Amino acid sequence: MRKLSVELQGVSKTFHADGQSVRSLDDLTLRIEDGEFLTLIGPSGCGKSTLFNLVVGLLEPDEGDIYLEGEICRERIGRVSYMPQRDLLLPWRNILDNVIIPLELTGVPREEARGRAQSMLPLFGLEDFANSYPSALSGGMRQRAALQRTMLAEKKILLLDEPFGALDALTRRELQGWLLEVWRRFGQTVIFITHDVEEAIYLGDRVAVMSPRPGRIVKIVDVPLPRPRRQAMITEPIFSSLLAELLEALGVTI
Amino acid sequence: MDSRDKVIQPRSTRFWHEALPPLLLVCFVVLVWQTVAVRSGLSAFILPSPIQVAQATYETWDILLPAIGTTMVETSIGLGIAIVFGVVIAGVMDISNLLRRSLYPILVASQTVQILAIAPLLIIWFGFGLLPKVLVVILICFFPLAVNTADGLASADPDLVALLRSMGASRNQIWRMVRLPAAMPSFFSGLRIAVTYSVVGATIAEWVGGSAGLGLYMLRSKNALATDQVFAAIVVTSVISIGLYTLVYALERAVLPWYYTTQREEHWEGAGIY
Numbered sequence: 001m002r003k004l005s006v007e008l009q010g011v012s013k014t015f016h017a018d019g020q021s022v023r024s025l026d027d028l029t030l031r032i033e034d035g036e037f038l039t040l041i042g043p044s045g046c047g048k049s050t051l052f053n054l055v056v057g058l059l060e061p062d063e064g065d066i067y068l069e070g071e072i073c074r075e076r077i078g079r080v081s082y083m084p085q086r087d088l089l090l091p092w093r094n095i096l097d098n099v100i101i102p103l104e105l106t107g108v109p110r111e112e113a114r115g116r117a118q119s120m121l122p123l124f125g126l127e128d129f130a131n132s133y134p135s136a137l138s139g140g141m142r143q144r145a146a147l148q149r150t151m152l153a154e155k156k157i158l159l160l161d162e163p164f165g166a167l168d169a170l171t172r173r174e175l176q177g178w179l180l181e182v183w184r185r186f187g188q189t190v191i192f193i194t195h196d197v198e199e200a201i202y203l204g205d206r207v208a209v210m211s212p213r214p215g216r217i218v219k220i221v222d223v224p225l226p227r228p229r230r231q232a233m234i235t236e237p238i239f240s241s242l243l244a245e246l247l248e249a250l251g252v253t254i
Numbered sequence: 255m256d257s258r259d260k261v262i263q264p265r266s267t268r269f270w271h272e273a274l275p276p277l278l279l280v281c282f283v284v285l286v287w288q289t290v291a292v293r294s295g296l297s298a299f300i301l302p303s304p305i306q307v308a309q310a311t312y313e314t315w316d317i318l319l320p321a322i323g324t325t326m327v328e329t330s331i332g333l334g335i336a337i338v339f340g341v342v343i344a345g346v347m348d349i350s351n352l353l354r355r356s357l358y359p360i361l362v363a364s365q366t367v368q369i370l371a372i373a374p375l376l377i378i379w380f381g382f383g384l385l386p387k388v389l390v391v392i393l394i395c396f397f398p399l400a401v402n403t404a405d406g407l408a409s410a411d412p413d414l415v416a417l418l419r420s421m422g423a424s425r426n427q428i429w430r431m432v433r434l435p436a437a438m439p440s441f442f443s444g445l446r447i448a449v450t451y452s453v454v455g456a457t458i459a460e461w462v463g464g465s466a467g468l469g470l471y472m473l474r475s476k477n478a479l480a481t482d483q484v485f486a487a488i489v490v491t492s493v494i495s496i497g498l499y500t501l502v503y504a505l506e507r508a509v510l511p512w513y514y515t516t517q518r519e520e521h522w523e524g525a526g527i528y
Contacts (some may be wrong), residue, residue, distance in 0.1 A: 037358075056420045057420070058420055059420060060403075060414060077419070077420065077422050078420075078421065078422030080420075082417065082420045082421075082423075084413060086413060087411055088411070088414050088417050088432070090414070090432070090435070091512050092435040092438075092510070092512040092513075093512075101418070101421065101431070102421050104431075105418070105421050105422055105423050105427060106422070130401060133511075133512045135512070135513055135515050150452060153421060
């Protein structure tokens with residue numbers, strides 16, 4: 001077994017608001033290996049985003065421990081790179097200046113940061129848009145920029161929260177293939193949240209299924225498809241049987 | 255359809271496209287005014303014609319010019335201080351909810367006090383010079399600036415703030431990179447309101463107790479029943495206000511190019527906002 005990258009051990013989190021308490025995560029345990037691509041699916045409101053906020057360090061668990069690269073970790077802010085569903089580009093910065101934000105925050109001088117980002121733009125298909133404002137770009141292009149920004153943080157762990165959720169089906173397929181390509185080059189550990197079961201199988205080394213609130217992991221399946229993945233693989237029998245297994249775990253009647 | 259496929263009009267065509275309708279309307283109104291003033295047989299001190307107003311402007315130009323200067327000085331100083339003051343107040347209100355809740359009612363209350371009642375008091379306390387006029391301008395102008403800037407600061411996307419925090423951004427970095435730029439469009443909206451009020455504020459203060467300026471010119475003309483000169487002062491005041499407004503608008507477009515992208519304007523145009 002490879003080295004563990006992220007480990008959540010018996011993590012629980014309850015939110016209190018307006019005199020009510022909502023148990024978002026309940027005794028959740030999950031281990032992700034170094035360099036693994038794990039996809040996470042679950043019904044709406046099952047606490048997936050809470051899970052991310054915990055790993056990122058924006059929240060602390062009520063119970064349980066979070067390990068990063070084998071150590072219990074309380075100061076997690078800045079160790080994990082997080083990409084939300086919305087691209088959240090700054091409208092007042094052009095694409096180049098948007099993607100360098102993580103470098104700028106760690107004190108890299110702007111000119112140097114621009115230089116480093118510039119050479120990476122072609123990989124993200126953004127070389128013609130360096131000086132454009134985000135409002136001039138399509139949704140797919142904006143997500144590419146958001147992903148480059150996430151990558152430039154140069155963290156070993158990436159949390160992607162439904163990054164393609166708002167895109168049309170065609171653009172989504174295109175970006176899935178391209179994401180895998182980028183991931184192959186950089187080799188980070190990825191946790192990828194999605195609502196789309198096919199997407200989860202197509203991208204992941206393993207797929208984890210969460211229960212409705214309070215969220216916990218109810219099933220983890222290995223995806224035995226070889227890499228690099230091809231769109232044609234979604235027609236293979238193994239793909240269909242995984243799809244059926246996962247849909248059943250989600251409680252969808254098939 | 256992709257907005258980038260559209261043919262973008264050259265700048266000059268665009269200008270005429272926007273400026274021509276209001277210009278034509280103004281010409282029409284002046285024409286009607288001229289006709290009514292001449293045909294109705296009303297005496298010039300009740301309704302002077304536009305031509306008489308233009309004549310009065312020309313004949314009293316030697317008095318008008320220094321008056322304009324005085325009013326402009328008061329307006330600029332007052333506006334400048336109001337900008338600093340308004341932005342600082344907005345920043346303070348942004349620090350904590352408690353400060354916001356404490357300050358907001360006082361800000362609103364300050365606007366319910368009649369300027370016409372306050373202005374003479376300021377004259378009694380601070381004399382006939384520059385200070386009371388500047389104070390009136392500040393009093394009128396800081397409110398839209400403070401309120402708009404405060405709203406702008408509060409409008410920053412919480413998800414964006416959370417994302418930057420997850421990258422390890424400090425409070426100061428978030429302020430500089432997110433909150434402040436996000437507040438700029440609102441700040442400029444406030445500034446546009448403030449500049450249009452500022453000249454009027456200075457003029458009122460001069461009217462109530464001034465030793466110079468457009469307000470005093472207006473007051474003396476009124477007392478002398480020189481209605482044409484009153485109109486001359488009104489026109490001059492309006493022209494200055496419109497000039498300042500245009501200046502702020504141009505500045506805004508230069509400072510916030512991201513806010514005035516071609517796509518957005520075409521979108522506005524399509525939605526009938528222009």
